[in-house]
Amino acid sequence: MAEIKLVPRSEVDPSITWDMTLLYPSDEAFYAELDKLKKEMKAFKEKYENQLGDLEVLDEAIRKYEAIELAVYRASHYAELPMTVDRLNPKVVENATAFEAVSVSYAENMSFVMTELISLDEAFLNQFVAEKRPDLAYFVEKVIRQKKHTLSKDAEQVLSNLSSLPSFYQLYEVTKHEDMQFESFEANGKTLENSFVLYENLHEMDPDKEVRRAAAKSFYKTLNAYKNTVANEYISQLKKEKMMATMRGYDSVIDYLLDEQDGDRELYDRQIRMLMTDLAPHMQRYIKLLAKEHGISDMQFMDAKINLDPEFEVDMTIEESREYLKKALGILGEDYKAMIDESYDKRWTDFPQNIGKSTGGFCATVPNVAGFILLSWTGKMNEVFVLAHELGHAYHFMSTGKHQSILNNECSLYFVEAPSTCNEVIVSNYLLKTSTDARFKRWVISNMISRTYFHNMVTHYMEAVYQDRIYKMIDNNEMLNADVLSNVKKEVMQEFFGDSLVVNEGAELTWMRQPHYYMG
Structure with a gap:
């Protein structure tokens, strides 16, 4: 097996790294967004705290809440994703640290929403779903289920504030x-x-x-x-x-x-x-x-x-992997093939192996933007399976973002690996059928x-x-x-x-x- 030497992030080919400008055009735009978010969250609390018992106000507040949630989600990925590939870079650490102030502001100003929703009468919440937001039925169902496990408003505020501290x-x-x-x-x-x-x-x-x-x-x-x-x-x-x-x-x-x-x-x-x-x-x-x-x-x-057969290895370039994936996963539809092309053309995937990069692989999807995939490319065909797996996550959550509210974005971990694992099986079946x-x-x-x-x-x-x-x-x-x-x-x-x-x-x-x- 060929020896691979890890190099500093500054020495890798930028064309095979994430394009973070898909989120913000520059660090300056990111910092401007952070300032805007802190002001918006403070204004949100001043306007809506203790007011969610009115149907019209609740509808208005939830829509604003969704917009803020989506903006925070976007900013968090701009701050945190570079930490997974270049955590030794002082500028990357600086950006991540700057976002922590938004996390603190979020805990202080936005946590009341869930606490107040849980305190509302179940019949009122169901009325809200029926008359205003049928698309939030799943979200409201989870809110209702949490009623018996929710603490006082003050206690929930303390827990929310503590959640902004660095995690284990x-x-x-x-x-x-x-x-x-x-x-x-x-x-x-x-x-x-x-x-x-x-x-x-x-x-x-x-x-x-x-x-x-x-x-x-x-x-x-x-x-x-x-x-x-x-x-x-x-x-x-x-x-x-x-x-x-x-x-x-x-x-x-x-x-x-x-x-x-x-x-x-x-x-x-x-x-x-x-x-x-x-x-x-x-x-x-x-x-x-x-x-x-x-x-x-x-x-x-x-x-x-x-491997079972150690002497059999299939070399693979990044561009070749695109064609394999399009042919194998094309069975899922033209929109799937289009997403695969977009992932390569718009640099959704961070391929290099470098010092300071996290291990393993993952896909972190920002709705309506990109599914950011991390892996460490080895130049072997088994990476096609890794990419297929992560693209399964990308399509899943890009589709969720297109058709669902950000409040419905998360799914059970019991389900989350199904689309990705399915993709690995589809690629395997394709390779078996097309080779003699x-x-x-x-x-x-x-x-x-x-x-x-x-x-x-x-x-x-x-x-x-x-x-x-x-x-x-x-x-x-x-x-x-x-x-x-x-x-x-x-x-x-x-x-x-x-x-x-x-x-x-x-x-x-x-x-x-x-x-x-x-x-x-």
């Missing part, structure tokens, strides 16, 4: 991307660099066992040095969620978090059980097949991400298992099993520290993989790699 997720990101420094490592007579991005995007999948295992040793050595810091960040997040669940009258943290996602506890518990009983055996068979094909007699967790090369087809099927299935099903479900156990410990007021978190993680991994692999030293620190843990 932000602290985790600083630790992960600014403080952690990974040692280079020796393999096959060469010295190779290591980092969070390089390990998760390159070294972990390297077909050369010596490279893969030396990289893992370097990677987990650094994680171990920061395990107590990250444990305190994570445990603080857990305690915050426990506090909120108790204050709002939920039976458990899990019930509190599921309610936010329109989740059913019975369904949730069944899924947790099924992972270990129904999905684990299939993954164990696959791991044993990997070990056999690669001739690995001591298969370990750090070997689990390798048996080895290529084998690669596609292997990719579906090792990436689409392993990541979207196995990895996330294993995270759920782990979190389920940790949340129950929090509910039972059991002691948590870095070693406890690691021991629980190791137990889950050993139960799931069985005798198909050994959970190598350091793999129990995998809980330190998951930003999702800070999002409930």
Whole structure:
């Protein structure tokens, strides 16, 4: 596998980075918008606080509220997205810090809206939907459902003000991307660099066992040095969620978090059980097949991400990926193909690998603007699957923005991965149907298992099993520290993989790699 050296953000090709001018033409325009927003939010509170019990006033206030919400959403992405790709840049940090003042103003001036809506009579809220805003039926339904879990207006104001403080997720990101420094490592007579991005995007999948295992040793050595810091960040997040669940009258943290996602506890518990009983055996068979094909007699967790056929790789340029995606996803319609073209032409995707960039991939969609996609391009065909996945999110939320109010923008996490995972399957089916090369087809099927299935099903479900156990410990007021978190993680991994692999030293620190843990 070719060596990739991370470069400073200033050295990457700007043509393959995000075009932030889609949001604002300049930093000056962004700062002008921040000043405008602070004034608008203050005026909004002065005009509408304690006035929402009138149908006409409520209709007017909600429309203004939507406009402010959309503007804040836009500004937040201009401030926060560059932090995910260039967090060592002082100007980027300055812009993000400037937006924090808007967050404080929002908490001070806008939080009364939800508190007052929840205090209104249910019949009045239903009348508002019927006579003024039928499109907000889902939003109002959620408002009504929160009535029994809402605190006093003063208490809600305090909680809103506290929410503007830096989150434990932000602290985790600083630790992960600014403080952690990974040692280079020796393999096959060469010295190779290591980092969070390089390990998760390159070294972990390297077909050369010596490279893969030396990289893992370097990677987990650094994680171990920061395990107590990250444990305190994570445990603080857990305690915050426990506090909120108790204050709002939920039976458990899990019930509190599921309610936010329109989740059913019975369904949730069944899924947790099924992972270990129904999905684990299939993954164990696959791991044993990997070990056999690669001739690995001591298969370990750090070997689990390798390809079935290590000598078969398909190189891919960024422009070639566009054509593959249009052909594969064209089955979804002309508007879908048009969105794909727009994503390339208008630079929705940030492709480079550089110092200070976040790991993994995501899509952050600003309604009626763009679906900003983050990934680290490796020049291989598997990136087509990543792009297909993130474009699924983009189309979903761009469509939502076109047809729904910003107040209906969020969806349950139970659903959110469906359009994206579906896209990966569509691309796989297209590649299988249009190729006669048996080895290529084998690669596609292997990719579906090792990436689409392993990541979207196995990895996330294993995270759920782990979190389920940790949340129950929090509910039972059991002691948590870095070693406890690691021991629980190791137990889950050993139960799931069985005798198909050994959970190598350091793999129990995998809980330190998951930003999702800070999002409930």
